Amino acid sequence: MKIPGNVDLTIDFCGLKLPNPFILASAPPTAGASRIKRAFALGWGGAVTKTIPPDSMEITDVSPRLKALRNDNGSIYGMENIELLSPKPISLWLDEIRDIKQCFPQNLLIASFMAEVRKERWQNMAMSLQKAGADALELNFSCPHGMPEKGLGSAIGQDEELISLITSWVKSVASVPVIVKLSPNVTDIGLMALAAEKGGADGLAAINTVQCLAGIDLDTFEPQPSVNGVTTFGGLSGPAVKPIGLRCVAQIAQRSRLPISGIGGIRSWKEAVEYILVGASNVQMCTEVMLNGYGIIKGLTEGLTQYLKSKGIDKVDQLRAKALSKLVNHGSLNRSYRVWPDLNKGTCNACGRCVVACRDAGSNALQITDSKLTLDIEACDGCSLCINICPSLKQSDPRGRCN
Numbered sequence: 001m002k003i004p005g006n007v008d009l010t011i012d013f014c015g016l017k018l019p020n021p022f023i024l025a026s027a028p029p030t031a032g033a034s035r036i037k038r039a040f041a042l043g044w045g046g047a048v049t050k051t052i053p054p055d056s057m058e059i060t061d062v063s064p065r066l067k068a069l070r071n072d073n074g075s076i077y078g079m080e081n082i083e084l085l086s087p088k089p090i091s092l093w094l095d096e097i098r099d100i101k102q103c104f105p106q107n108l109l110i111a112s113f114m115a116e117v118r119k120e121r122w123q124n125m126a127m128s129l130q131k132a133g134a135d136a137l138e139l140n141f142s143c144p145h146g147m148p149e150k151g152l153g154s155a156i157g158q159d160e161e162l163i164s165l166i167t168s169w170v171k172s173v174a175s176v177p178v179i180v181k182l183s184p185n186v187t188d189i190g191l192m193a194l195a196a197e198k199g200g201a202d203g204l205a206a207i208n209t210v211q212c213l214a215g216i217d218l219d220t221f222e223p224q225p226s227v228n229g230v231t232t233f234g235g236l237s238g239p240a241v242k243p244i245g246l247r248c249v250a251q252i253a254q255r256s257r258l259p260i261s262g263i264g265g266i267r268s269w270k271e272a273v274e275y276i277l278v279g280a281s282n283v284q285m286c287t288e289v290m291l292n293g294y295g296i297i298k299g300l301t302e303g304l305t306q307y308l309k310s311k312g313i314d315k316v317d318q319l320r321a322k323a324l325s326k327l328v329n330h331g332s333l334n335r336s337y338r339v340w341p342d343l344n345k346g347t348c349n350a351c352g353r354c355v356v357a358c359r360d361a362g363s364n365a366l367q368i369t370d371s372k373l374t375l376d377i378e379a380c381d382g383c384s385l386c387i388n389i390c391p392s393l394k395q396s397d398p399r400g401r402c403n
């Protein structure tokens with residue numbers, strides 16, 4: 001997608017070209033050809049199919065299988081799901097993949113799949129999906145519900161040997177790039193990325209959902225989402241998981257040379273840029289699309305274009321990993337750098353919230369005297385609690401900044 005003003009949103013992922021870096025993640029918005037085609041028509045660069053299981057695996061979803069987590073103002077900051085894989089037979093998917101590729105040859109279609117830990121199952125599925133026209137294969141080693149109790153999904157993604165083994169099985173028959181989707185539900189995702197690399201993966205995708213328990217109904221004592229009185233642990237997605245996804249992608253980029261598709265809590269072009277800045281070459285989105293529809297792609301591409309123009313950058317890839325060298329060990333952080341609230345900036349109404357916070361959890365450096373906020377700068381140890389809790393308190397120019 002060439003945008004007037006010399007900004008080029010096209011990207012390369014594992015040697016494949018995409019019109020822009022925005023890909024629909026494997027989830028309900030990619031549950032079939034009619035949905036994916038509608039999304040491509042609106043401008044999405046690529047799509048990963050809902051994970052396709054072998055016909056031998058019975059998939060029966062429960063109801064309800066979603067639970068939104070809301071802020072006090074009602075806005076959704078996260079969503080738990082306990083949805084399983086695609087319930088459609090593979091023969092139907094093969095027809096749908098052919099159909100999508102025939103209608104949209106320029107868009108990237110990645111087939112996500114999962115099978116029992118049997119070599120011929122993974123290999124047969126890989127060969128069928130690529131023969132039908134999938135541009136790449138995504139191995140789902142990361143679903144945190146339903147599958148792990150069968151030794152699949154994130155149970156594979158938590159085992160370095162299995163990650164390498166299954167990836168190598170698929171690689172040995174694959175004629176298209178193989179992408180491994182990693183789970184955040186591990187102690188060190190960098191090690192899992194290296195295991196995928198060892199198995200021959202061409203690219204990585206992270207993160208899948210974060211294992212969670214959305215809440216408990218205080219009247220009925222039923223954990224949510226309640227399926228006739230009981231539930232199971234599920235997977236958290238949406239804005240709440242973005243800091244986890246960003247951390248995971250940065251840790252993967254620090255360890256692995258493979259291209260990364262960044263996923264988790266992306267709502268706008270801004271979070272997409274954050275993922276690219278820590279090393280992703282493109283991003284995948286699910287929850288935001290479930291909440292607001294495919295039409296958000298217009299704002300995503302326009303916002304990214306304007307941002308690149310404002311930075312004088314003409315190609316998305318020039319942003320990649322620009323923030324990575326700024327992630328260092330804690331021991332390397334500058335101890336003489338210090339910030340404090342600048343009381344000359346902002347519009348303090350002397351409500352006193354920062355005073356209480358500073359007294360009970362900070363350094364007791366703030367007071368209200370004659371209805372005016374004052375700061376004892378010598379007592380302030382620069383923790384930044386006040387600046388974080390009060391929208392009108394502004395940060396000072398730092399003291400002791402060394403370049």
Ligand SMILES: Cc1cc2nc3c(=O)[nH]c(=O)nc-3n(C[C@H](O)[C@H](O)[C@H](O)COP(=O)(O)O)c2cc1C
Pocket residue numbers: 025026027028050051079081083084085086112140143181207208209236237238239241263264265266284285286287288
């Ligand atoms: C209802 C639902 C179903 C999902 N199904 C799949 C799936 O079949 N395969 C898969 O790899 N990920 C699946 N995911 C995970 C998403 O692809 C994505 O990794 C995750 O939701 C984080 O991205 P987000 O915060 O943009 O939603 C699903 C997520 C949701 C919410």
